[in-house]
Structure formats: structure tokens, C-alpha cells
Amino acid sequence: MSFDYAPFFRADLPPAAVRWSGFPEYNFVGGHNDADGVPVEALATALTNVMQRDGKRLATYGMGYGALGYGPLRDSIAAMLEARAGMATDPDNILITTGSLQGLDLVNGALLAPGDTVIVEDVSYGGALSRMRGLGVDYVGITVDEDGMRMDHLAEVLAAQKQNGVRPKYIYTIPTVQNPSGTVLTVQRRRDLLDLAVEYGVPIFEDDCYADLLWDGERPATIRSMDQTGQVIYCGSFSKSIAPALRIGYVVADWPVLSRIIPLKSDGGCGALEQMALAEYCPSQFDGHVDELQTLLRGKCTVMVNALEEQFGAAAEFSAPKGGIFIWVTLPETVDTDQLAKAAAAQGVLINPGSEWSADADSGRRRLRLCFGHPSHETIRGGVARLAEICHAEFGVPVRGANVER
């Protein structure tokens, strides 16, 4: 007989996990990346080199660098942020985190309490929105167009909130390769966003974890680089640019913020081998690697776009993303993507229904997010064809698909 834990669990736990059963045949969810795009050998070599020099530091928590993380990695990140994102950064303003996910949890842990309000883009990262809901925080969505968050709408919302005595805890934005829209906030809007944040006295939380994968156009300066007062908290990650399983991200913020976040990071530090390998690898190889990875992902993006056009025709509306690993698709009004996602999962096709990626869940009901970083060209084509068949069977659209009259 099993011991009964029911009386012992907290009453407010999330639903129980289900046992892992492997990836399905067509996996279009999750921030996985291309298996051939991981610099496996170079990372192993980098680690071997740095271990010879610095391996004894493994004997101490924090490798002798304290809670912020491995010093040489913070130096590397600072150099990359300056060169690639136009952001001069003191390495002591960088906290290494277990992916940007821990960064979100730590920033939220310091700032958000039940009943608080935050501002988000009206389509946004599902994991950020679910975290806010889990914390009992309300979010208000700002319209996103092809140039990112619309500043006229943001100004309206901030004015209305002020009128109502609401001071949002932060404005959460993914300005570069926005998740899920794939858009890039223009430089002018970045300036306007910071101006509005200053005017209303609201922090900005800038999540830049896809920015290294921008292939269409120049990478704009970060919003934090335009800020002289520490009003912008920034986070980034190596999950998309190197490998998600490494679990190395970072928060960039001024000390008054970092000093309140650090005590919440109760895990004794992030993995040393990842930090050491990246510190050694990045200065000489990151830029070249990311160029190759972009080419690879751009090719997959093209395959995805072509497959959608071929299988869904006019039934699927979308803009090709400017980088990254996902595409945001709008289907006809008759389609409910929550229902589609369920039907597709039953047939081995995983998709993100738009409701989970939308501040207003209802407005996302005919939208979906498809990730193309991990599947092969062939899998993308096969999966989109199967998705079109399922969508046709459930909703009668697309009318034609897979070169077959339905």
C-alpha cells in the first residue's frame, strides 16, 4: 500500500505532472534547436582547455566568484553585449541564471505580489504569461504590429492606469524577434518606450533571449543600452544560440536590483561546466557559430513558410519571422486552435494554441505557434501536411491541402 500524501501537500499546488512519454512524431512546440547546429566538439574542447587551467575552482561553491557566477563568463557576456547589442555592461551587473527561465522567476520573485498588474505585449511568451497567472498577477496586453509593440496603445494604457491609481510593476517586452510574432521593435519605438516608462515611473523588463538569432536586418541597440538610471532589467540566454539543455541565461541589472534578487537564488549557483565551457568558447567562436546557425534556421523557416503556403494556402495568414525558431499563424475564424491542438496531439502533431500565447486568450483562439528549430526539413513538410489534414477534418479548412482536393 502506498503512503497517502494527500493531507500533506500544499493546497495551492499546480496540477500533477504526467509521466514523460517521449517526443511525438511531429514536434512543433518548445524552444528546441537544430541537433546539427550544436557545436558539440568545440564545446567539449573548450571545456577540456578551461578545466586544465581553472578546474580546481570546482571545489568551491561559485568557483570563488560569489553568487553572480563564473567571472570569465560574465566578462565574455559583457563583451558580447557591447559588440553585438550596443550595450556597455559592467560584468558585476550580470547574474548567471539557470536559463532565462530562472531569470524570469527571480525578477518576478523580487517584484510581483498577488493583485499586482504588469504590462505585456498582447501576444507574448506563454511561459511568461503562465508564470504571472500563477503568481496571481493581472496583465494588460499592448497591440503588436509589424514593428513590435505599438507606442500609441501603450501611452493610452499607461494614462488610463494612472487615472485608475494603478502603477504597473513592469512593462515586459521581447523587443527583438518577439515571441510569438517574430517582429522587431524599431529603434524609434524603443526610445519612445523608454520615454513612456520614465514618464510614468514604471520599470521595463526586456527579455532578449532570441536576439542573437535575428537574421533579417541589423540588431537594434537594446532598450537597456538607452537607459542611464537602471530602470530597465534585461535578460538573455544561450539556450537559443548554443543549446537549450545547457541552461545558462543571465540577468543584467543595476546592483540595487541584483542585490534583492540574489538572496532568492537559493540553489547554490548554476552549473560550473556550462559556465566554464561557454566562457572559453564564446570569445573566439560565438559570432561565427551564430552566423552558421542563422543560415540553418533561416533554411528551416523557408521550408516551414513554403509548407504552410502549400498545405494551407490562403487559409493561413502569417508574416515570415525576422529570426528565431517559430512562426505565428492565423487561421480562419471558424478554427479553434485549442481544439485543433488536442486533435493534432492525438495524431502525433504538437502545436502551441494561440490562446496560451495571448494576453487575451480569446483573441488567440484562431492562432497557433509553430516551432521549426528542431524538426528536419522532411519532418516540417510531413507535419504541416498532417496538420492541414487534421484541421480540414475538424473545421473544413484548408479546403485544399497536400495537393489533394478535400
Added chain:
Amino acid sequence: MSFDYAPFFRADLPPAAVRWSGFPEYNFVGGHNDADGVPVEALATALTNVMQRDGKRLATYGMGYGALGYGPLRDSIAAMLEARAGMATDPDNILITTGSLQGLDLVNGALLAPGDTVIVEDVSYGGALSRMRGLGVDYVGITVDEDGMRMDHLAEVLAAQKQNGVRPKYIYTIPTVQNPSGTVLTVQRRRDLLDLAVEYGVPIFEDDCYADLLWDGERPATIRSMDQTGQVIYCGSFSKSIAPALRIGYVVADWPVLSRIIPLKSDGGCGALEQMALAEYCPSQFDGHVDELQTLLRGKCTVMVNALEEQFGAAAEFSAPKGGIFIWVTLPETVDTDQLAKAAAAQGVLINPGSEWSADADSGRRRLRLCFGHPSHETIRGGVARLAEICHAEFGVPVRGANVER
């Protein structure tokens, strides 16, 4: 001017962190290990090997093994627990965590709510006690003697709590190389502990993270190995046996518990390189490595014991620990180790005052914990000599020290 975050922070945050300023000259705190005891080269070689075979898995979150962690590492841990700790374990009952610290946080997150009560050993791991206080949880301490937690006292407390309608959420124990006492709970007491837990329907949380460092006597079977119903939740770690900076620990529990813990682990997994390196390294090299490490630590323990006897004489009471990296010392009643710790820190000597390692802080006021895993023999001797001088200056004891009449 700096942006003012004061109105934005949660009201219940812990105190702000202070900037890292490096380790002091004599560092007798923290679970650091011997720098020469880290198998640096072997870990790098192991990682290179496993990366050649399995490196492409880095492209997916969880490396294709889901939330529990890298499959081959869970297999290795299961094999080691069976061989070394007499505990047959299904690898699917093992959750890889960021050190055992994340294990503590996850188990606490699932079980503990403000106002709850738990049972602990009356001297216990300071980080466990501070976590409980932070969660608003009351703890009751059970006397520890040279054979570990006393079962007569536990029986008394459980009976009294039942009488008062209190059902503790768990009994937290570090049975093998107890922190800080260095004692080992006898097999008979382990059986009695489980019997009492069953009688009163209370889960046991068995923290076994020092057990691999036991050098005095045979390692007893774990309490969880005696339990057929899942009533015991177990955690372990590679921090002490391999290196603290790796940040790999694990929780062993039945699925009804793991399934509620997994959703609280919101960080997207633990570091892949650590998991891969350990999975490759452990099956062939862990046992031999730990034998060598024990010899090394036992040598340092002897240096510490001798230094204490030489410098403090009869003023310091202690039992040599049966393994591990720390010693628990009792000084004369006139000494207040909170004050001693402050005075010592100002002179480059860090110690853990006993109040932080005691369920009843007052009863720890003349005690202290000294960690000897990291400092060299010379540093141990020099630091204990300086500590004796400071203690003499503050409290007049030891009367004689450092071969000098004081």
C-alpha cells in the same frame, strides 16, 4: 540618478545581498571541498567521450528525457544507491536537481505552508533551518547523541504533538554524517524511526548528502530502503563527493510525490554537461575516487582535531566526526559564538556560530561548526591558532593557546 525600485519590491523580501569580496584568509564555512580532490581531468575526459556519442541531445530541453533529467545519469545513480546504500531504486523515481539545495526547496514547496510544523534533529543543517523559518514553518528539535537522533525523545514529541492535534509535515533527518554533529544514526534507530513515522503517519525527509564521505564504519542502509510505501523522501548530492560547483543533486521519491514536485521545478532542467559528465564518470570511477577523497579528508580532519587540542586544550569539547568535512565544537559557557564569529570575521576567520545550526538557537550559543574540507593543513593550523587568540581576547578562553601563556 538611479531609478528608485523601493516602491516596486515585494514587502517580504529577505535582506539585500552584499557584494562579493572573495574568501577570507581562513575560511571554515561552506561546503567547499579539497581542490586537489576534484577529478578534473577525468571529468573532462568523460565529458568529451559522452559528447561524441550523445552531444546532439543538447539541442532539446531535457535532452529528450523529460523533466526527471538525463536518463543515463539516473541509471548510474540508481546503480550506486543499490551498491553503496543498499537501496534498490527505479531510475524513474529519481529527479535530478540543482544540488540538494534545489531538492530541499522543491520538497518544501510541495509540502510546507506557513504555520506548519516539522521535526528536525536538535542540531541540524543551517540552510534547512533558515529555509523553514523563511517559509513561516515551526520546527521542533529532537536530541542527538553519539548514535544520532534519540528515538525516545522522538516518541515523546510525536505523542505530545498528537495530543495537541499537531501533525508534523515531515521528520527531517541527516542520518549519515549528521550535519553538524558528524554522527551516524544506527541501523536499529533507523528501523525505530521508520516505525514511529508509520505509527504517527508522518513522512520522513532523509537528507543523505554526506553519506558518501563516511570513513568510520560501514555505511548503514538508508531509511528509504527500509520503507515499502513511499513514506520516505530521500535526497542526495554530488556536491560533497565530486565537487560543489557542479550543482547536481537528486530527489528519490515515489511518483505520487515526484509528480507534484516536478511542476515546481520551473527552470527547464539542470545543466546538461554536468549530467553527462557524471553519467559517464561514475560507473567506472566514482568508488575509487571517493576512497581517495575520504583518505584526503580524513587527513585534514586529523589536522583539525590536533589543532583544536593544541590551541584550545580542554576548552574545546568535540567528537571526531565519522566522515564529511566539518567538526562540531562546544566551548565553555562563557563564550558566545555569535560574538566570536563577528570578531573572527573581522580578522579573516569565518566560522559558523552554533546558533544557526541549532533548532533552539540559544542552546547553540557556545558551539561552532568548523569546515575543514577546503583549507590546506597549514591553513587549518594557522586559522585555528588565530581563532584561539581571538577567543582568548574576547572571552578569556582558552587560557593557554599557541604555545603561549596568555
